[in-house]
Amino acid sequence: MTAFDILAFAGRALIGHRLRTGLSLLGVAVGVASVVLLTSLGEGARLYVVGEFAALGSNLLIVTPGKTETSGLAPPVGSAPHDLTLDDVTAIERRVPRIRHVAPMAIGSVTARAGDLTRDVVVAGVTPEWKSVRRLNIGIGQFLPTGEAGADASVCVVGAAIQRELFLGANPLGEMLRLGDERFRIIGVIAPRGTSLGMDLDQIVIVPLARHMKMFNLTSLFRVLVEVSSQDDLPAAQRAVIEILKARHDDEEDVTVQTQESMLTTFSSLLSMLTMALAGIAAISLSVAGVGIMNVMLVSVSERTREIGLLKALGASSGQILRLFLAEAATLSAAGGGAGLGAAIGLTALARRLYPSFPVQPPPWAIPLAVLVSLAVGVLFGVAPARRASKLDPVAALNRR
C-alpha cells in the first residue's frame, strides 16, 4: 500500500465516525492551542520587558544601594549598606569619565489631595536630567525647572492617571496639589506611558529631588541612573563608579551597578524560563489529549474487529494493519494539532489587536514543536491500539459478533 492509500483509508474510517473523531480531535486541538497560547503569553511578557529596556537606551548604568548579584543572591546578613547620598552622586558626576547625564532618584509615598479628592501616590524626587535619561514625554506643561532655584521649588509633574483621578481629566496646570502637609503647584502632566523599570509612570508624582529629600527626611537615594556617551564606555564607567563609591563607603563594596544590558539578559532568561514552564504545563493537557486518542482508537479497534479479520483474509499483513491504525491515530492528532494551531494563531492575533502594547505572540520554536508533538502524541498513543489490532487472530476476528 502506498502512503497515500493508507492515509485515504484512514481518513475515510475517521470520517465514518464524525462525532467520535470530532471530539478526540477537539482534545488535541485544545492541547496544542494551550501550548501555543501559554507560550505566547510568556513570550509576550519577555518581548514587553525587552522592549521596555530598549526604550531606555543602551548606554545606561543603574546604581542601587546594597550589594546584590544580578543572579538574585541576597546580600550576606549583617553587612548594612551605606546610604547612597547626593554627595556620592556629585562624586560620580565629577570623576567618572565620559558621562553624559547622572539622574539620581528618591522615592516616597504619601497621601495626595486636590480639592475634595484624595489618593495615595508614589512621589519621586528627581533632577531635570531625569527626563532625558528616561526618555520621558510631557503631555502638557513642562518638566521640572533647571537651575539652583528650581531644585528647591514647590512644583510637581503628575502622571496621566493622577490627572484623571484627582482632577477628573480637567487641565490641572497651575492648580495646587497637597502632598501630605505641603502644597505643590502642578506645572506638567506626563504623557501616558505605563509601567517602565518597575514604576508606573501614569500613577506617579514627580517633585524636585532636594525638595523631596527634605520633605521625606531622606538621606539615601533610591537609585541613580548614569548615562554615558556610548555603549563602549559602559565597562570603564561601571568600574569607575564601583571604585569611587567603594572609596567613599569605607572601602566596602555596598552598591550594585548594573548595565541595562545585564538586567535585560537576566529578565529575558528569567522570562524564557517562565515560557518553558508554561509550555510544560500545557504539555500536560496535550498528553491528556493523547490518552483520549488512545481511548478512541481502542474503541475503534474493538468495534472494527470483524473488519480487521476481513482485511487479513483479503491479504493484509500484521504490519499493514499496524500502519493503517497508526495512520488513523496520527491523522486524528495532526488534524487536531492543525486546528489548535490555527485557533491559537487567530487568538493571539486578536489579543495583539486588543492590547497592542503587550506583544502576545508564539515564540518561533513553539509552532513547529506543537505540530511535531501532536503528531508524536498520535503515533505514541496510537501504538498500543494499533498493535492490538495487528495481533488479532483472523479467524477469531472474522467470527466476532
Place this chain on the structure above:
Amino acid sequence: MIEMRRVCRDYDVGGRPVHALRDVTLSIDDGDYISIMGPSGSGKSTLLNVIGCLDRPSQGSYILNGHDVGTLDERALSRIRGHQIGFVFQSFHLVPRLTAAGNVELPMLLAGIERTVRMARVARALEAVGLAGRAHHKPEQLSGGERQRVALARAIVMGPAVLLADEPTGNLDTRSGSEIVALLESLNADGITLIVVTHDPNVGRRARTRVQMVDGAIVTADAARLAS
C-alpha cells in the same frame, strides 16, 4: 494443487484440548469443485480456514501450489491469502462505510496495485457479477443477493487460483442463493478451484466431489479419490 497429509488442528478451550481437525488427508486438483458438508462443529469451517491460510495446522503438512504452508511466516501467508485465495462468507463481510466499488478495491489496495489499474479491474469484476450499475452504492443500499455478489467480485478481483465459500447461501433467499451458486459454478467452469462449505444438501450435492465431515474427520464420499 492442494495437498494435506494427516493434518490436525487442536484448540485449547478453557484448559481442555479440542480436536477441530483429526488426521485430515486430502488432495485437490486445480479446477476441482468440492463441497464440504457435515453437522455444526464437525470442523468444516476449520478445514476451510486452514486451506485459506487463515489458520495453521497443529500437526501434519499442508502444501499449497508447491509451498509448504507450515514453514511460511506471517507475511508470506498474508501474501498467499491476498494473491491465491478468494474468500466468500455467509455474512458477506462488506465494510459498511465503503461503496461496492470501494469494497471490491480493498484486496488490490492491500496488494499495492496502482490506482488506475484498480479502477479498471473493479469495473470488470463488478460487471462479471452483474452489478456494474451498483458500483457507488453502500452495502446498506443493496439487497442480500447483491451484497454477496459484491463480496464475490471482491474475492475474484485478484484472480486467485482457489475460491473458498463458507455457507455462501446461508443468509440468502432461495432465488438469490441459486444465483450465487450459478455465479460460483461459472467461475469454476472458467478454471478456478471452488470449495464450498454448506449445510444445504441442494447446494452440496451439485459439487463434483463431496466431502462429509464428522468430529473433525472426513468420513465419506470420494474419500478414496481425495486421499489418492
